Amino acid sequence: MSNQNELPNPTDDSRVSPDRHRPQTLRAAAVALAGLSAVFLFEMLDNSILNVALPTIGRELDASTTALQWVTGAYAVVFGGLMLLFSAIADRFGRRRVMLIGLSVLGLASLATALVTTTEQLIAVRVAMGIAAAMTTPGSMALAFRLFDDENLRVRAITLISTVGLVGLAIGPTVGGFILAVAPWQVLLLINVPIAVLAFVGIRIGIAQDLPAELHRDPLDIAGALLGTATIVLAIVAPTLFVGEGAGCWTPWAATGGAVIAAILFVVRERMARYPLLDLHLIALPLVSSGLAYKAASGLAISGLSYMVTLQLQFAWGWPPALAAIGMLPQVIVLLGGGRLVGPFVARFGMNRAAWMSAAAVVLGLAVFAAGSRFGYVWVALSLVLVAAGMRVVGVVAGTNVMRGLPKNRTTIGAALVDTSSQVATGVGIAVTGTILAALFTGTISAPAWSADQAAAFQTGVTVAGVTLTAAAAALVLVGIARSRPARDVL
Known part of the structure; x- marks a missing residue:
């Protein structure tokens, strides 16, 4: 790590006790890793599986365009807004303790989905899930990092957890589509209950309580x-x-x-x-600011694309949920099959160039959708492939850049920063997309049949929203490139 990225830190985690026995293999930490992976699976699966159900939810709950937007947006707003706070609380009162409380909240909120009868109730459930995610997601990476002493094991553990999450992101729309073909949409959120139970048991059994020396004593x-x-x-x-x-x-x-x-x-x-709560000097560090810019750019593009593709396939083209799920398969195939290419790609181009190239691929995919979706599914499939290929790489390298750009005793806040940038960008992407579509589309978007004027207005809205998000995401990629130049491109 370059000396330019180091800050003095007399109060952080440098006081970790060396007396605790730590696992020497991934197998020895299997129970803990299963629990931590389940946490990340919830975050990524929840982000993707609900999108395919939005048209069904809109029709059954008679939701307006704005209300439908907030079914997904409320989760992202609460998640992004509270993540830094709960990260700071966890550093003071125990990461494991906050994680277990958050998983309990998740389980109860997911069970409450079975009682939902209005859009407002569903949004309230999504808010509770956002609170649970803010309490659990940063801790999954922080606890994985602290689980091992060996740096190689830490990297492998975090890679494993990230891979499980990406599998959830990849299969979410497809699984959601097939579930909707045979079951009510509430089942999609009830899936979180067994995931929360698995995570709770794995962390409760596999991870020891935080030692007093590992916690902060600074005022909140x-x-x-x-x-x-x-x-x-x-x-x-x-x-x-x-x-x-x-x-x-x-x-x-x-x-x-x-x-x-x-x-x-x-x-x-x-x-x-x-x-x-947040030392602003940390964000100004070259690798940190560039990594956060890349994560924000990809989050902005991915959220907008996911939202628009779902509406395009099911509302504009009238595809049933199962067929729409099949339409998402190009993204699934790339996400699941591209894992082995990440290492060689990073080795070939270096960490910094791999970061901006992968983020740029995500932005390009959104641009392809904005310009070509009106011409048929081939362009939609191409956009999904580009976004999935870029996302498979940027999810690893951008987060790693943030971690290696921080002092070693600041990695917990680093994990929270990475997730916060992504979730805030997701919320903004959904808000911008939903707002533009609501402004240009007249009538109820969840109506079973559209007029020719409504179909044209929707396509115009998709183009305008896509171009707007593409420009914003491209600007963030340029910021990331500019900020990464002072940093040495090491692997």
Whole structure:
């Protein structure tokens, strides 16, 4: 690691006790790794499996376009907004303890899906799931990192956990489509219950409690946490309000102003606080800022594409869920089959170039969809392949860049930063896409039949949303390239 990336840190995790016995093989940690992998499987499966059910949910719950957007967006907003806070809490009160509480919340929220009868109730369930995800996801990587002393075992363990998550992301739409063909949509969220139980048992049995020496004693920055969460929530709510209530109403402008003010106050607070929730100097480190930019770019593109492809196949083209699931197979094949190519690709081009090239492939895939989806499924399939190929690499290298760009005793907050950037970008991507479609599409998007004008308006909305997200994601890739130049390209 370059010296330019190191910061003095007298209070962090350098005081870890050397007395605890640590596993010397992955097999010895199989129970713990099964539990941690189940946590990451929940995050990635939940992100993908619900998208294919949006048309069905819209019809059965009579959901508006904006409400349908918030079925997925509410989860991302809460997840992204609370992740740093729960990461800080876990560092102080125990990562394992916070993880187990979060898994309990996940199980109960998932069970509540069986009682849902309105869109508002479903959004409330999604909020609870977002809270659970914020409590568990960063901890899965942090606990995996702390599980081993050997660096090679740490890398292999994190790779294993990430692979399980990508499998969930890959098979989610396909599995969801086939389930919808034979069962109600609620089953898609009830799947989280056995996953939560598996994760709870694996972590409860396989991972020991945090030692006192491994926990922080710094006061918790409550003010910073509130300001950070307010910034994220208001920034995503504002565009929805502009469409729903119009620019002539005061509420969308109030939300926009509130987001700007909250962001400014958050930066001021974190610069002045003795124990900030987020040390802003960490984000300015070259490898950290570039890695976060790449993750944000890919999150923005992936969320927008996933949302639009589902609506395109089922609403615009009238495909049933099972056929739509088959239509997602190109993405599944690339995600599952591309794992062996990641290592050679990184070895050939280096970590930094692999990061920007893979992020650029994701953005290119979105651009192909925006420009070509109106011409038939071949262009949709090509966009899915490009996005899947880029996602398979960027998910590993961008996160690794952030970790290797931080001091070794700051990797917990690094895991939270990576997930936060991705989830915030996901929320923004869904908000922008849903807002543009709602602005251009007249009538109810979940109606069983569209007029010619509605079909044309939808296709225009897809193009406008795709081009908008492509431009924003491409800008983030350029930022990542610029920020990575000072860093040495080591493997």
